[in-house]
Amino acid sequence: MSIKYQSQKIAEYFYTFAVVLFLVQVVVGIIAALQFIWPSFFILNFNTIRTLHINALVVWLLTGLMGATYYVVPEESETELWSLPLAKLQFWATVVAITAVVLGYIWMGLNPQANSPIMGITPLNEGREYIEAPRWADVLIVISVLLFLFINFMTMLKTKKWTGIQGTLIGGLTVLALMYLPGMFYTKSMVKDQFWWWWVVHLWVEGAWEVIAGALLAFMLMKVVGARREVVEKWMYIEVGFVMFTGILGTGHHYYWIGTPGYWLWVGGIFSSLEPLPLLFMVWDAFRTTREARNVENRAGLYYTVAHAIFNFVGAGLWGVIHTLPQINKWTHGTQITTAHGHLAFYGAYVLLVLAMIYITLPAIRGVKAFNASRAFQSFWWMTISMVFIVLTITGAGMVQVYMERLMGLDYVAVKANYNMWFWILRAIFGVGFLIGVGIFVIDFFRLGKEPAPAVTAAPERL
Numbered sequence: 001m002s003i004k005y006q007s008q009k010i011a012e013y014f015y016t017f018a019v020v021l022f023l024v025q026v027v028v029g030i031i032a033a034l035q036f037i038w039p040s041f042f043i044l045n046f047n048t049i050r051t052l053h054i055n056a057l058v059v060w061l062l063t064g065l066m067g068a069t070y071y072v073v074p075e076e077s078e079t080e081l082w083s084l085p086l087a088k089l090q091f092w093a094t095v096v097a098i099t100a101v102v103l104g105y106i107w108m109g110l111n112p113q114a115n116s117p118i119m120g121i122t123p124l125n126e127g128r129e130y131i132e133a134p135r136w137a138d139v140l141i142v143i144s145v146l147l148f149l150f151i152n153f154m155t156m157l158k159t160k161k162w163t164g165i166q167g168t169l170i171g172g173l174t175v176l177a178l179m180y181l182p183g184m185f186y187t188k189s190m191v192k193d194q195f196w197w198w199w200v201v202h203l204w205v206e207g208a209w210e211v212i213a214g215a216l217l218a219f220m221l222m223k224v225v226g227a228r229r230e231v232v233e234k235w236m237y238i239e240v241g242f243v244m245f246t247g248i249l250g251t252g253h254h255y256y257w258i259g260t261p262g263y264w265l266w267v268g269g270i271f272s273s274l275e276p277l278p279l280l281f282m283v284w285d286a287f288r289t290t291r292e293a294r295n296v297e298n299r300a301g302l303y304y305t306v307a308h309a310i311f312n313f314v315g316a317g318l319w320g321v322i323h324t325l326p327q328i329n330k331w332t333h334g335t336q337i338t339t340a341h342g343h344l345a346f347y348g349a350y351v352l353l354v355l356a357m358i359y360i361t362l363p364a365i366r367g368v369k370a371f372n373a374s375r376a377f378q379s380f381w382w383m384t385i386s387m388v389f390i391v392l393t394i395t396g397a398g399m400v401q402v403y404m405e406r407l408m409g410l411d412y413v414a415v416k417a418n419y420n421m422w423f424w425i426l427r428a429i430f431g432v433g434f435l436i437g438v439g440i441f442v443i444d445f446f447r448l449g450k451e452p453a454p455a456v457t458a459a460p461e462r463l
């Protein structure tokens, strides 16, 4: 395995930053879990820890996807990146901006007054879940993303070898960038504010990001099992078409109870119930293509790719659809059922996607012929089994919560502090299991290709 174009190596910069933030995300996740058991544990409060956990998640997934794109576009366009120095600048600017934002959150956690408005703008935290970054950072992020899109677009223009994969990828990324903007409106009405904020959160993960996942799935299937371009691209168009058909109006499942007109109950319920369909197509696509495969060189890459397709369907599709009808969401809205779905969906759809892309492209970037995949499998099982149990545990907590709080009318804190305690303890234990998996992955990331491959993987038929 080796790269065709030297500038593809820039992907490794982005991956490295992503991997470090992944570790940070999971460590703070465990602190958050312990705070459910001991609320005053740690110097930073739960609100700061939670912000760090979910923002680190979003940012590392985005940087991971940027790295993956810088790898895919030169390969598909059959040329070097339009400007490597500019791509490096974009990387370092992103690192500096994100680090400043993270330090700002921590600073605010230690000194809440530090976020007092300056000329009506809060300087450290905007307080919008998942996209809490302050206004100055929003501007830097927009510039960085525009630069990123520009570099890739210019690369594509160099040779004009328009392929479906590269077009879909850049299309998804462009919509991703555009969808950041509704999160920057300020309105006095909470209803309107929430209305726009959901465009970012929902149309990202159930729209633009799923389109990107469709394009990368096609790319990965070509890479690992040598699937034919015409076939994977045809399926990609079907998947991506259905994602948009169901996902765009599916936004309605967040409009049930925020003060929007009643027709959203129908629109949201119907379209979001169909959202699992394209995700199921992706599973079928992965299985069918894999069945036809003969010589698979990169087993770790294949493993992660198929797991991504499966858990995207289970986490986003199944754990999403169970609470998406208004008749059910009326009871489950904003409970631990939501949290359970949030974890499995993000893990399956995007964590595994970025890790799959890393396992497929990193060996080539490092010029490795064959690598020992045992750490990749170990980390996969530690992470996946732990995540499944975290999700089952909090789904249980959510069921108890819905029953006691919404049906019996018990107080929120009473349920959380007494009746759900065992669930929190179990979640923290499985959280440590997940951290072990991440630790193994991080070691593997930094050592891959830097130690001799064992005889098994170096067997002639695998070379």
Ligand code: HEM
Binding pocket: 129, 205, 206, 253, 254, 272, 273, 275, 276, 316, 317, 319, 320, 321, 322, 323, 324, 325, 329, 332, 333, 334, 335, 338, 339, 341, 342, 343, 345, 346, 349, 350
């Ligand atoms: C990869 C795709 C997806 C990701 C990453 C994802 C993630 C999330 C997250 C993090 C939340 C919590 C938001 C919050 O209130 O803070 C959420 C809410 C929700 N998701 Fe998803 N989701 C995905 C796909 C889906 C799909 C396909 C469905 C339906 C079939 C769905 C149904 C829902 C519903 C109904 C809620 C609102 C829950 C409530 O009322 O509290 N999601 N999702």
Ligand code: HEM
Binding pocket: 026, 029, 030, 031, 032, 033, 036, 050, 053, 054, 057, 336, 338, 339, 340, 342, 343, 346, 347, 351, 390, 427, 428, 430, 431, 432, 434, 435
């Ligand atoms: C890659 C793995 C992980 C992903 C993708 C992830 C994702 C998320 C998301 C999307 C949320 C917000 C969901 C919501 O409130 O609806 C969240 C909250 C949270 N996560 Fe994670 N997380 C991961 C790992 C962990 C781990 C290992 C732990 C520790 C056991 C953890 C503990 C928490 C806690 C305690 C919250 C706050 C939940 C609440 O407000 O009720 N997470 N995580």
Ligand SMILES: [Fe+2]
Binding pocket: 202, 206, 250, 251, 253, 254
């Ligand atoms: Fe949604």
